[in-house]
Amino acid sequence: MKSTPVTVLSNKRIAPHCFRMVLSGISEEFDVEPGRFIMLRVGDRYDPLLRRPFAAYVTETVRGKALEIFYAVVGYGTGIMSGMTPDTRLEVLGPLGNGFTIPDPSRRFLIVAGGMGIVPLRGLTHRLIDTNCHNIHVFAGAKTKSHLLFEEELKTREISFHPATDDGSTGYHGFVTDRLDRFLAKDLPKKGNGTVCFACGPSAMLEAVAGIADRYGIPCQVSLESRMACGIGVCLGCAVKLRNHRTPGPDNEYYGRVCVEGPVFESKDLVWPI
């Protein structure tokens, strides 16, 4: 696997904070399991220096297979990306890391997203639907209605969509995790039976989701973010504290790598708060 040269096909704002970029040049074999990511080289010199990690999705275009990423403009690198025009040449490393593990389709799937966390989870819902999962609930938190991504796309036959916004402009007025908690509270008799949970978003939100899932006895997979330099496991910059279940005791905590052992982890394997 080498770094793949790609070309910007399109790069458009789709929400006040978010751009969609489509990159051509990947091979026919290129496939990204939901939850895996790519490292994108933003320039061709040293500024910015490091590649930036993004959840990746393979999409079909008139010109064949292409890579689709959705990014929030939060800093220097994503700021530069937002000004890129079609035909800009970039480089992609990946797909990298471990994605979501999908249990059998008869389960009930609770998908909990905060902000940009919806991006890898949207890929996951597509995969779930493709593999005949019918009982999917998406809980999506956003700042306002206009920050809520993929709303139309995620309102399908298989999905119950539960939005939550900070300002109440659509859906539940408040934290998405409170929305989730209320949903489960009504659901108590089932006590998590056959339910699985997948979450991605800010770390405080993930901690809340992990706590709720734990309370209801629901297995929970969370997708983490971390600053990364290499994305391939060599720099040890993306460390997150994990619990080794085989050796109980105070010495059972160690640092794993978000880029290799993750970015998706079982919430019980993480030492919270992350």
Add this chain to the structure above:
Amino acid sequence: MADLTTKIGKLTLKNPVLAASGTFGYGLEYSHYLDLNELGGIVVKGLSLHPRNGNPPPRIMETTGGMLNSIGLQNIGVEAFITEKLPDLRRYDVAVIANIFGNTIEEYAQVARRLSAVEGIAGIEVNISCPNIKAGGIMFGRDPGQAEMLTARVRKATLLPLLVKLTPDAPDISEVARRVQDAGADAISLVNTFVGMAIDVETATPFLSTITGGLSGPAIKPLALRLVWEVARKVTIPVVGMGGIASARDALEFIIAGAHAVQVGTANFINPSICIDIINGIRDYLHAKDIQNLNHVVGSLRIKGNEAASD
């Protein structure tokens, strides 16, 4: 074709380009991205007597043209390296150099002795320059007396070619280099990272959990180059230069300044096959200049006014 081989003590390298410690894992991680057999050598992640957990996150932060890290020498320990990594590494025809560190001089010696007892280690690089651990590391590298004592002790523990890696943050790096040479080192590696820091002004907090960290990458190249040039003039043993190398031209600058070999660190993160590009670029340069042997380039810096003396 030009001869790219270079000698570090009794160790002969295929070419002068090595992957730097801490940026190349235990080597095997990169086997998907390049042919390890083509490298001049691999310096593996710093090894200690016992496994180390490293520092809490956040551990890295990008700065202009560089990055700060405070990994804290997280590693699997020398035993796990020997049993879990070395057998696979040995299948490659590449010089494996073990980078080592300890909390005490005795620990350094123990790790060196352990590595000398196994097949497949081409040399030992002693890290007396890590800014990110509390005990050991840079403490030994700042003080010429300590550096000399430590080198002498490790020298007694191993017959393997011995490289000692210096910190750029020593008050008198040339003096450290001279004393390390006197104590029996076969080569000097420099530089390790420069101590630096970065602050999040929104929260008025440092970006790294350890407040300060080590700066690497293109941003440090001119500083590193100057130190390599200084030290190479003051010692007779070979110097392995590094600090911000990201192209063949960067590598050639270090070689012209007096380095017999170079290491590539942070640039591996940006382009995982960059070492190969650099090797090819050096070969092309020699070809274009019609130079038969890399050794003719080592220390070939021409300084106006001094040219008669050096020719």
